[in-house]
Amino acid sequence: MSETSAEFSRNLRAAGVVGAGGAGFPSYVKAQGKAEFALVNAAECEPLLKKDQKILEYFPEQVFDGLELLMAAVGASMGIVGIKKKHEKIIPRLKEIAKSRKNISVLEMGDYYPAGDEQCLVYEATGRIVPPGGIPLEVGCVVANVETLYNAALAPRPVTETFITVNGGVKKPATFRVPVGITWREAVELCGGFTVKDPAYIDGGPMMGKVQTDFDLPVVKASAGIIVLPKTHPLIVKKAQSRPVFTRVGRSACDQCSFCTEFCPRYLLGHNVQPHRVMRTMLFAGGPEHKLHSQYGLLCCECSLCSLYSCPEGLHPREACVSAKGDLREQKVGFKNSQLNTGKKPEVHPVRDFRKVPVSKLVRRLGLDEYNKAAPWNDAVYKPGKVKILMSQHIGAPCVPAVKEGQRVEKGAVVGDLPADKLGCPVHASIAGTVRKVNDRYVEIYA
Ligand code: SF4
Ligand code: SF4
Structure with a gap:
């Protein structure tokens, strides 16, 4: 180096x-x-x-x-x-x-x-x-x-703030910079509050994001934003379906049309991802409780296109791939030691360009047209009364708290760290204040 x-x-x-x-x-x-x-x-x-x-x-x-x-x-x-x-x-x-x-x-x-x-x-x-x-x-x-x-x-100025968009069912959708560790509820309040009853949200975007209902969860360094929707919105309902439910429905409704594979962006790049074959394994498995051992999901990047756009039956091929990857991990099988690792050079599918899915069509399919607002930039500086700094905000080993309850910290002080030989990096105080609570998951600081 x-x-x-x-x-x-x-x-x-x-x-x-x-x-x-x-x-x-x-x-x-x-x-x-x-x-x-x-x-x-x-x-x-x-x-x-x-x-x-x-x-x-x-x-x-x-x-x-x-x-x-x-x-x-x-x-x-x-x-x-x-x-x-x-x-x-x-x-x-x-x-x-x-x-x-x-x-x-x-x-x-x-x-x-x-x-x-x-x-x-x-x-x-x-x-x-x-x-x-x-x-x-x-x-x-x-x-x-x-x-x-x-x-x-x-850098080396510490990351104490993050840029987020709050869009969907809020009064004034916006994009702004907030201290790490505020709650999503505070972020929604900065947008004038909810416009939908009984709200849920998708953390990280409608396609790859995760459905959450707890607005008191903290914003982390990697947060990109949330989409607020009613809990009854079809996208929330679909994304929240459990493995036994999507397996039961998938087994009976998948007609093996293979649209999920034909639109898959990684398949179109020449990688051997074939979600329809993973779905087929589901058909052959004895029931929802059975493990999926199809290797055709190993190269899935979990983009959700198959589950939320391609499948005409509204099934869950992406979740089938994710389940298969997990089940194979238990057997210590990943792509490198799978039968699909042939060493063959991938070739781009000849019609890749014609199978690209326009975002406007996707938004319509997701039922998000009415929630797709401009979310303009808001440069107001938000000063929270307290923040919760999670010890695990990155891929790798979690941090270990580096402060004690009652300790005074300045903005930017290291509040969690880990040895240099471990994958990960420190987390910092996003406000100046007093540390009120410390445990192995988070540090709470009051201004
Ligand atoms: S697109 Fe849907 S119905 Fe067709 S093979 Fe894939 S999961 Fe089955
Ligand atoms: S979720 Fe996986 S299988 Fe489905 S389209 Fe994306 S990469 Fe392909």
Whole structure:
């Protein structure tokens, strides 16, 4: 590792920078690789979320600064900002900034889902296909989210705030920056409160996000936003269905039409993902309690396109793939030691371009047209009375509290940390105040 790379990586870890697109992968790890291309994932393809667009509209220089630091660290000779063509208001400014920097360009993409899938972006930007079960580094690419690069530009300043969109059933949908550790209830109040009765929400966007009903859960560093909907909305009902229910329905209703496979973005990239075959295993299994041992779900990226768009019967092929992956994990089977790992080079499906799913069609199918609001930027500074800082806000080992009850902390102080040899990074106080509660899951600070 070069000195530039080592220093950038140290700064990212100290600042607690993690993938802000939802995954929370510690960014310092990516900075230690070698790549020809550094790609900015600005596709933001989760319908109704707007925070990446707003960061690029209001703080584009910082994102480019972060990109340049990443390029220098990994030795990339080319930086590419992948953004959807529909953001025509922002693109001219991005192109102008790109011109003033070295070897950076802007790639305009179509408005389809999932344009922001890391492997789809790599293919669109470079024409390279990430090998099955592999990562972008294997084809000379490193991919970073917009907010991640914004935070990287400010490192080693600790990540104490996060950008979020609150959209759907709230009075004034908005995108803003809030201290990490406030509750989603506070975020909804900042948007004027609920407009729907008996609300639930999807944390992280309608496609890949998780249904939640507890609005007192804290916002974390990797949070991208929530969509508030009535608990009875078909999308909430469908996403909340349990394994015994979707298995029972899937066994009786799947007609093996294979639309789920034909539209699958990873299948279209040439990876051997075949959700209809996983569904077939469900048909053959003795009942909902039986394990699914189909390997055809192992390369599923869990984008939900099959369950929420492709399947004409409204079934759950994505959840079948996720279940199969879990069941196979118990048998210690992953893609690398599966029968599908043939070493064959993937080839893009010849009609891939014609099977891209337009986001407008998807929003209609999801029943979200009436909830799809502009969510404009709101630059009000929110000062909460207390925050709850979770010890686990990233992929890897959780932090261990580094403060005691009654201790006074300043904003940016480390409140949870972990040994340097473990995957993960520290978490910081997002406000100045007194630590009132400490346990192995969180630290609570009162202003
Ligand atoms: S699209 Fe639906 S009905 Fe068709 S094979 Fe897939 S799960 Fe079965
Ligand atoms: S969720 Fe469905 S469409 Fe998406 S990658 Fe998995 S199998 Fe393919």
